[in-house]
Amino acid sequence: QQQVKQSPQSLIVQKGGISIINCAYENTAFDYFPWYQQFPGKGPALLIAIRPDVSEKKEGRFTISFNKSAKQFSLHIMDSQPGDSATYFCAARSGTASKLTFGTGTRLQVTL
């Protein structure tokens, strides 16, 4: 059972544009939602994370928007740069466990 659905599967954005990746979850026990960035040959790197008590969190060019009632959250990358080209994963976790449930990933390509 896929508990975190991620879309789109791939995304092409021009340099300077806004990249938007969406995730939806089913398990209402989830209470921590991180985003990871992965470059080829590397492990995932933690980008930004949010808890459901806030609707938005911003760190530099990266913003998470969270809609608890819709059970959806999204990553916005402002002023996208070619160096942002990577695969992005949303994830979710519940309670005090470490286990992360990941989305299927979005391959982002930022063109010049």
Next chain:
Amino acid sequence: KAGVTQTPRYLIKTRGQQVTLSCSPISGHRSVSWYQQTPGQGLQFLFEYFSETQRNKGNFPGRFSGRQFSNSRSEMNVSTLELGDSALYLCASSLEMETPQFFGPGTRLTVL
């Protein structure tokens, strides 16, 4: 501060063999989790350890096992390797079980 280290980085085995992968967490981190990443199944949780005890286990056969040592270092073992075990095996560490996880570069296992 050094990140999560995993050894070896690459491994080639044949069907039926067994393999042991090693993970050294970030200094001071006491929780270690393991994930399997494949193109078809994405990132899937294997198990997590805290204070030398397995706290949670994913939906993998008993051929997959792990352990954690008193210095928080962890190993995972896969016995009777199958072709489908070819994957990137990722280790992630966190201070405590409910704190953010940081991933290592992974071990690329190829089963022939």
